[in-house]
Amino acid sequence: MIMSDKERWQENYRALRERQNPFVTVSSVPVAPLYTPEHSAGTDYERDLGYPGSYPYTRGIHANMYRGRLWTMRQFAGFGSAQESNERYKFLLSQGQTGLSVAFDMPTIMGYDSDHPRAYGEVGRVGVAIDSLQDMERLFQDIALDRVSTSMTINAPAAILWAMYIVAAEKKGIPSYKLTGTIQNDILKEYIAQKSWIFPPEPSLRLITDIFKYAKEHVPKWNTVSISGYHIREAGATALQELAFTLADGFAYVEAGIKAGLDVDDFVPRLSFFFNAHMDVFEEIAKYRAARRIWARHMKEKYGAKKSESLLLRFHTQTAGCSLTAQQPENNIVRTAYEALAAVLGGTQSLHTNSMDEVLALPTEKAVQIALRTQQILAYESGVANTIDPLAGSYFVESLTDQMERGAEDYFRRIEEMGGVLAAIGQNFFQQEIADAAFRYQREIEKHERIIVGVNEFTKEEKLGIDLLKIGPETEKAQVGRVQELKRIRDNARVRSALADLEGAAKGSDNLIPKIMTAVRAYATEGEIIGVLKTVFGEYREQAVY
């Protein structure tokens, strides 16, 4: 019998030992020893890959990609008071950063003012404390809001913080149509993974479609939702789950917009995405490429989008916080660099690289600088941005990309069968899938089936050698004082009437954004506005899944 070359290789391979078995990705997906043309035999170049900037956008959303403009280097930052954050932003802009990204503290994220008892100990801790328009004005003091794009990581109370931003710009004389930026505003992933919810799903979706409508008229360059897989992944999901659940959320927003009477092409171009970049370089690249293709296909074929902007999946990427280790934290610089590489090879539009110390505390200025330099080295020295989608045609990467798409379609079918995303949330489907994946990952590490350098292998006893940023209790005290002072000196009759007006609108079906802006202009606090909405909308309750 004559052996083919392939059979000969197979025989040779079997005769040799494997250093482990099985080989799997970070998401526990098996990886073959070798990929050949057979693995991508079903791929049709024109149909499945095409050219950058054209359907189905697998190779990128722009015809020239990074040969035209590099990705936006956008470091997420914010801590303490608005003034402290303002100084950090000005520092970052002076260092060559090209967009701002605001991190809020937990009380702001959950809709509590700094002087609320539940905010105790958390004011300014993990981000900046914003209670009112006054804080927002201080946050962007001396920053030209028509010249930077600002991303705000805010979800349940997004409408309020966005209104504060628009009014802050208005007071600087900048009209809202000139503003560019993003609000995360992705409530579905909160129920699924991140758990920073306030209202139940239906009224939350109403606030989101109100934002769609308002943005279309008044803030047309604003990205109204950043549909986020990042947190789904951080909660323990696999790459495939991140991809599938995030896109499913995206489709749910599209359907909500349609249901609210909007035309697909009027709001879908303003939806953007936010993905994680974990350690498995090829799996991540395949995830981004599959995401673009799936989105384009669904938008065109299922939702009948006409404008090409509606088909483009634009995304921001952040390297995986959950991949960082508290042990030997300097190693995190290297991890982050590989993750950033994957994001760039996957065609991201903007990127945040984590600082080495983020697993321990808020990053120091030094650590932030190294993280930013990591991106700059990638952009200017490594050569990876010289050509478009350089890994296309790799048997392995194309095969993984196809596998991702098939797997995601499978999840979409299951979600559909459950009655859609909201029904699946109600049945704890996503939550259970993620909890199981998180537990499996942890077990693999503990059983030594997965090696994490410095954690379960190559360990050493050490004293922490890096400096950490400390937020003292003075920040909280000062912020509490400020918000209480504000509540005393402002025109409280005006606040009351604005809030009463908002409550009436919430009970009806008018767009709430103008009402919220009126309350914001009167210096009503975030907590007061949320409080009024809670009385009408109620509060969401935790569905516990282990």
Add this chain to the structure above:
Amino acid sequence: MSQSRIRVLVGKPGLDGHDRGAKVIARALRDAGMEVIYSGLHQTPEQIVEAAIQEDVDVIGLSILSGAHLTIFPRVKDLLREQEAEDILLIGGGTIPEEDVEVLLRQGFAEALFTPGTPTGEIVGWIKQRLETKEPEPVRAKDE
């Protein structure tokens, strides 16, 4: 026929929703034969201590990633003292910098703190060792 079981309250104080660690720990403790009462998210120190007392737990484990550990641990310890329940062990984990770990342990605001990356087996071992007088009943009719 004594059936003592170790009971642990896994608590998530603070406003953040990062419960991945808390849930992984809860499952690991359950698999080690313990009864785990999971508090749910966004608990105040008062809620945690009250639940710990009603449930008569041996251990409270707090998962804190909000940076508020320096206020929460002392507060929980104080409340336990007020309720004459200092016998309940207080342990925790999350993003707690090493120097804060030292401060909290030195001042007796926690019995043990585990940094990210600690194998769950180590936490199980620590609890069992501290409570060795309260051995769980050996497993019978194990069906494997």
Add this chain to the structure above:
Amino acid sequence: MSRDEMDEWLERLLRHERRAVAKLISRVEDDRGREEIMRSVRAHSGKSLVIGITGPPGVGKSSLVEALTHYYREKGERVGIAAVDPSSPYTGGAILGDRIRMQAHTTDRDVFIRSMGTRGHLGGVARSTADVLRILEAGGYGRLLLETVGVGQSEIEIMRLADTVVVVLNPGTGDGIQAIKAGIMEVADIFVVNKSDMPGAERMKNDIEMMLDLNGGAGPVRRPPVVLTSALQAAGIQELGEAIAGQQAFLRESGQIKIRRQVQLQRETWHCLEEKVRSLFDGAWPQIPQDLLEVGERDPFVLVEKVWAKMTGGRDDYER
């Protein structure tokens, strides 16, 4: 625990100290001085009627318990709750998460919530659930609520513990049919169709009513009312509260309570007997001696006879 220590805790229990309630429950659950503790507790309890909430998983039992707790708190009553979750049959461990859906009352000193693992006991409750409820009562919590595991079957155990059995179902889930199959229908004193905002709630209510019609309804017991609720929207809770009050008044006025308590005592006694027998053979039970298996016998009935003979010292005519 020394006798003195136990007496002190019992004394503190009667002073309604929460720590004592909690400690004594643990001791009873762990079977450390259970008999002595319960002897004292029984002298100070037994008057309160127990409301048992049962039904398939995910039907909203915890939320309903919370809503009822709120209802009774408004009336100034002190509420004691035992919530049972399954223990792992392999490790004996458990994750007890019912409190999560009862957050509104966690710091209310007039509400006491105790989560329990089944610890190998079948039937949707734990072995010591009845005791736990009585300790809660002796500790000053006069309104007793019990939430079962909710396996959706073999809920018959709840009869041993509850004076008012509330069976909770959801519309449009095929729960009704399942309930008939599982024999839940027979144990219900009250039916609740929870999540009444879901489509098909009215229809579900009618289905249950029809089933009750078919069962005759003219027996010695009262026809169970069917109540529509939405625990999350606090709808129908008043009606449920009234239905419970009506059923409990009927129990007391008709004298049915006496019969129920007798049945409960019978079952409980039988239960304790079973346990006593088990503990007598502790170690040998339920394992079958290896030497018997090695004989090659495959018929379990024959094996039973041989084990029995071994246990009773060769007197295999023990029963005859």
